[in-house]
Amino acid sequence: MAIATATAIHGIARLGRRTKDLVKRLGPADIAVIDHRNLDRIAAEELIACGVRATLNASRSSDGSYPNTGPLALVRAGVPLIDAGPELFDLLEDGDRLEIAGGRVSSEGRPVAEGRPLHPEQLERDLNVQRARIDRALHDFAENTMAHLREEAGLLYGAIDFPETRTRFRDRHVLIVVRGTDHVRDLRALRVYIEDVNPILVGVDGGADAIIGEGFVPDLILGDMDSAGEAALRGGAELIVHAYPDGEAPGADRLRRLGLAHTVIPSAGTSQDVAMLLAFEKGAALIVSVGAHFNLLEFLERRRGGMSSTFLTRLRIGEKLVDARGVSHLYPAR
Numbered sequence: 001m002a003i004a005t006a007t008a009i010h011g012i013a014r015l016g017r018r019t020k021d022l023v024k025r026l027g028p029a030d031i032a033v034i035d036h037r038n039l040d041r042i043a044a045e046e047l048i049a050c051g052v053r054a055t056l057n058a059s060r061s062s063d064g065s066y067p068n069t070g071p072l073a074l075v076r077a078g079v080p081l082i083d084a085g086p087e088l089f090d091l092l093e094d095g096d097r098l099e100i101a102g103g104r105v106s107s108e109g110r111p112v113a114e115g116r117p118l119h120p121e122q123l124e125r126d127l128n129v130q131r132a133r134i135d136r137a138l139h140d141f142a143e144n145t146m147a148h149l150r151e152e153a154g155l156l157y158g159a160i161d162f163p164e165t166r167t168r169f170r171d172r173h174v175l176i177v178v179r180g181t182d183h184v185r186d187l188r189a190l191r192v193y194i195e196d197v198n199p200i201l202v203g204v205d206g207g208a209d210a211i212i213g214e215g216f217v218p219d220l221i222l223g224d225m226d227s228a229g230e231a232a233l234r235g236g237a238e239l240i241v242h243a244y245p246d247g248e249a250p251g252a253d254r255l256r257r258l259g260l261a262h263t264v265i266p267s268a269g270t271s272q273d274v275a276m277l278l279a280f281e282k283g284a285a286l287i288v289s290v291g292a293h294f295n296l297l298e299f300l301e302r303r304r305g306g307m308s309s310t311f312l313t314r315l316r317i318g319e320k321l322v323d324a325r326g327v328s329h330l331y332p333a334r
Contacts (some may be wrong), residue, residue, distance in 0.1 A: 002209045003114045004094075008099050008100060009054050009080060009099070009100040009101075010052050010053070010097070010098070010099050010100075010320040011029055011030055011031035011052075011097075011100075012029055012030050012031065012035060012095060012096070012097060012098070012269070013030075013031055013033050013056075013093070013094060013095065013096040013097075013098050013107075014026055014030045014031065014032055014095075015030050015033040015089060015092060015093070015094045016032075016034060017031070017035040017045070017089070019032075019034050019036045019043040019047070020043065020206065020227055021227065022034060023043075023046040023047060023049075023050055024229075026047070026050035026051075027050065027051065027052075028050075028051040028053070029053070030050070030053065031052060031053055031054045031056060031059065031100070031244070032047055032050070032052045032054070032055045032056070032248075033055075033056045033058070033088060033089070033092055034055060034056070034057050034058065034059075034106060035057070035058040035059050035088075035089065036057060036059055036061070036088075037059035037061075037063060037196070037266045038059055038060070038061070038062055038063055038065070038066075038068050038070070039057065039061045039062070039068070039070040039071055039074070039081075039319050040068065040178065041068075041069050041070045041073055042070075042179065042180060043070060044070040044071065044074040044077075045073065045182070046049050047074060047079060048073070048074060048077045048079060050111040052079060052167045053079075054079060054081070054082065054100055055079055055080070055082070055308045056072065056082050056084045056088060056100075056105065056113075056115065056133060057081065057082065057083050057084065057088075058084065058086050058087075058088040058089055059083060059086070060083055061081055061083055061118060062123070062126065062130075064129075064130055065128065065130075065131060066128055066134070066199065067130040067131045067134060068127075068130070069127065071118055071123050071147040072120060072123040072124060072127060074117055075119065075120050076120055079116045080100065080117060080155075081117070082100065082103055082105070082115040082116065082117050082118070083115055083116045084103075084105060084113045084114075084115030084116075084119065084203070085113060085115060087113070088113055091112045091113055092107065092112060092113075098110075103115040103117050104118055104161075105113050106261065107219035109313065119131075119226075119242070128216055131309075134214060135318045158276060160265065160267050160274070160281075161265075162265065162277075162281050162282070163263050163265065164276055165238060165240070165263070165278075165282065166238045167200060167219050167220045167238050167282075168182070168282075169200060169278075169282035169283050169284045170282065171278050171283060171284075171285045171305075172199065172200050172284055172285060173197050173199035173200070173285060173286045173287075173288065174199055174202060174279040174284040174286070174287050174288065175199040175202065175288045175290065175324075176202045176204060176207075176270075176272065176275050176276060176279065176287060176288070176290065176292070177188070177201070177202065177203050177204065177207035177208070177210050177211055177218075177287050177290045177291055178205075178207045178272045178289070178290065178291035178292050179204075179205065179206040179210070179227070179291055180290075180291030180292060181275060182291075183207065183210055183290050183291030184210055184213070186290050186291065186325060187210055187211070187214055187215055187290050187291075187323040187324070188323075189324070189328040190215070190288070190290070190324055190327060190328055190331065192331045193288075193327055193328070193330075193331035194216060194267040196331065199288065200219045200220065200279075201216055201217070201218045201219050202218065202219065202220045202221070202222060202275050202279065203220070203221045203222075203223075203228065203232065203237070204221075204222055204223050204271050204275050205221075205222075205223030205224065205225065205226065205228050205271060205292060206227035206228055206229075207262050207290070208221045208228045208232040208233075208235075208237065209228065209229045209232050210290075210291075211232075212229075212231070212232055212235065217235060217236070217237070218232065218235070218237045218241065219237055219238065220237055220238040220239075221237045221238070221239050221240070222240040222241075222242060222265075222271060222274060222275045222278065223235065223241075223242050223251065223271040223275075224237075224241065224242050224249075224250065224251040224256070224271060225239075225241055225251030225252075225254050226250075226251060226254075232250065232259065233255070233258060233260055234258070234260065238263075239255060239260055239261070239263070240262065240264070240265055240275070240278075241255065241262055241263070241264045241265070241266050242265055242267065242271040242274050243265060243266040243267070245265065245266055245267060245268050246266070247264075247266045247268075247310040249264050252264055263285045264280050265278070268309060269309030269310075269312075269313065270309055270310065272289075272292050272310075273309045273310060273312075273313040276289070276292075276313055276317055276321065277313060277316065277317070280316065280317050280320060284320065285320075286320055286322060287317060287320050287321045287322065287329050288322050288323075288324055289322070289323055289324060290324040291324075292323075329334055
């Protein structure tokens with residue numbers, strides 16, 4: 001679907017440099033103003049779900065460094081996407097009434113920016129070129145992983161000192177939900193499994209809100225606590241803050257302000273890796289992952305300086321880790 005240039009788009013500007021936070025307050029009358037270099041597929045799907053009228057990006061939505069499907073997914077869904085330059089956040093304020101005509105952005109009749117509309121045809125061509133050059137991205141990916149391997153190798157031989165938990169994992173199924181590609185859809189497909197097996201429900205940061213959104217209650221929330229909603233944190237789940245290896249834990253400050261009891265686990269790696277290793281070390285019979293990264297393209301989209309912790313975690317857990325989509329085939333919807 002091509003972006004229409006003849007008809008102007010009108011809406012309310014909603015600004016946010018962190019897309020995952022901005023989507024929590026977006027609605028159908030809004031124009032999302034983001035600062036998201038290489039807009040990934042997860043963020044694109046969240047913007048689509050909000051029903052925004054258009055998206056203005058202060059950064060390049062795709063810089064060509066890897067096959068990034070996010071921009072194409074957004075414009076194919078009918079949401080115009082305009083790369084409007086780094087000065088966008090200086091020119092606009094939250095709540096401004098905007099008009100977008102082609103790449104021209106106006107506020108109350110005053111031109112404020114001129115951007116580049118991204119069209120699906122060109123995005124498709126660019127994506128094909130990027131896929132042909134993926135060998136370069138793979139080389140960088142491998143080098144970054146090796147660079148991080150030394151500091152995160154403790155994940156492989158069990159160097160994390162896990163505390164006692166209120167949640168008892170021994171011989172239980174554990175369902176771990178992470179904000180990721182299609183995580184809400186995959187969680188919804190597991191409803192029969194959840195009702196039949198009654199697994200321990202673990203939300204990694206914003207994954208806790210997804211669990212609640214499907215009508216379930218998380219048993220445990222683990223992460224740096226920057227994207228889990230306050231209602232989820234106050235819902236009675238056991239709270240574990242993932243801290244940096246040196247013990248610094250910014251997420252603990254938020255929980256202290258809310259007056260919520262919590263435990264801190266210092267560790268390298270990602271919060272999803274720590275959640276999986278916690279369940280494994282505490283004796284879980286099976287670990288089902290929703291939204292976690294399972295293929296190379298998803299690894300590249302996350303743009304971490306190496307995904308060694310993810311590789312090492314899967315090496316350690318082995319056959320106990322199952323992807324949600326595999327489980328949904330065994331538990332089809334009634």
